[in-house]
Amino acid sequence: MASPNNLAPAADENLATHAGWVHLHTPGMRVVDAPDLVLVDSGLPCDTFNIVCRARLAPENASERLRTAIDHFAAVGRPFSWWLTPGNQPPDLGARLVAAGLQCVDSELAMAAELATIPALNSWPSGLQIRRIHTLAQLHDFAAIIASGWSPPDGDVLRFYALAAQALLRDDAPLWLYVGYLDQVPVATAELTVGGGVVGLYNIVTLEAYRRRGIGTAMTVQPLLDAREQGHRTAIL
Incomplete structure (x- = not known):
């Protein structure tokens, strides 16, 4: 810690x-x-x-x-x-x-937060489901959203996550990847990394057409709540 x-x-x-x-x-x-x-x-x-x-x-x-x-x-x-x-x-x-x-x-x-102070969301965007990645299909959804940050989408981002799939899908991977699905459509990502006695948030991305709906906030808070449940205490944001 x-x-x-x-x-x-x-x-x-x-x-x-x-x-x-x-x-x-x-x-x-x-x-x-x-x-x-x-x-x-x-x-x-x-x-x-x-x-x-x-x-x-x-x-x-x-x-x-x-x-x-x-x-x-x-x-x-x-x-x-x-x-x-x-x-x-x-x-x-x-x-x-x-x-x-x-x-x-x-x-x-750079910011730091004690996870004990992170409140649960009072409201949740309607139709949003946040899933931690456990399958190749979910990892592809994650990669596609990250790649969309470039125009045209960056093919090397897709290639990286394809090459990294075996590592990232390990149960003991310290990188926890999340995809947010709005009415079953993948629209947002988050990554929480466990290391150095803290957890860190990276790759908080929402597709442009779905911004300003509270999705990014939900994608930030849910991994932190998961980390707190697993006994982690401090986050780097």
């Missing part, structure tokens, strides 16, 4: 699980889990699944280490993303990455 004093490293470990657990258990994918960073390479030309994260670089060799990671993806000819978090080191890592040629293209606000 994470305490307020170690939420940043707990969040980093959770992110590393989200980013790399599938790769570690899928043939043809690669994970480099070094003490000072995690590098995951899906083998696909998609920066959604080629990631560097949990960087804890010593200042004296930070530039050399980040260059090694950048050069890996340059050598294999695949795009990648580097995820920075408050727990990363050294403090000027972002500036070093920009100096090395990377660009900041997105940012999100």
Whole structure:
């Protein structure tokens, strides 16, 4: 269990699980889990699944280490993303990455919540069923919704989840995937990752035509309630 004093490293470990657990258990994918960073390479030309994260670089060799990671993806000819978090080191890592040629293209606000404080929803969107994924058909629905975030839909996203199916459908997988069905139509997704003594929420997506109906809220709350029922206490959002 994470305490307020170690939420940043707990969040980093959770992110590393989200980013790399599938790769570690899928043939043809690669994970480099070094003490000072995690590098995951899906083998696909998609920066959604080629990631560097949990960087804890010593200042004296930070530039050399980040260059090694950048050069890996340059050598294999695949795009990648580097995820920075408050727990990363050294403090000027972002500036070093920009100096090395990377660009900041997105940012999100990190939050934490005690699951004991999460209330059940007072109202539920009519016709919505939220199902945790246990079948290939459900996983395909999940992948199709995630892929729809690109125009046209990203075929590499579909390929990734097809390759990852065996790992993701394991009973002991730390990634819990959900699909929201509105009147039996798949319209939304959520992922809850267990790792680092916390649970983390990722991939909260609702198809554009179904937004502003409370579906995204339901997809956020239900996995957290499930995690609380399983004894987890802290969530990273």
